[in-house]
């Protein structure tokens with residue numbers, strides 16, 4: 001089976017932890033990069049949670065930390081839903097994993113321009129990293145196969161004011 005190359009942009013969060021598991025273990029998918037963004041909780045926490053999850057599943061996927069705030073408004077997190085850490089109730093073991101030494105939108109550009117075939121971008125957090133990528137490197141769009149989004153709402157949905 002040919003595996004679909006994907007990049008996952010995420011803000012874990014317990015719900016995103018389930019999506020990360022699917023991205024790692026679905027035999028149809030080839031997860032090449034993860035990027036984090038502030039959303040459910042701060043980007044430091046979503047990055048820590050994402051690294052913890054990669055360690056927990058013994059997955060060797062590079063991860064880059066992304067935007068700490070939205071572009072046009074202050075951050076309003078959802079710690080009231082996900083708990084202070086974003087993964088409340090889970091205790092992970094220690095590890096020494098670190099994010100890449102470049103921000104997410106640069107890592108996204110590098111992955112896209114060097115990819116031998118177009119990559120599907122799966123964005124399941126706020127779209128700030130994707131916006132930065134497209135603002136700064138619109139030439140990368142040629143190598144985005146699809147943009148799959150779970151975010152935004154036409155009514156009730158992701159954001160409860």
Ligand SMILES: [Ca+2]
Nearest residue numbers: 011016124125
């Ligand atoms: Ca999410």
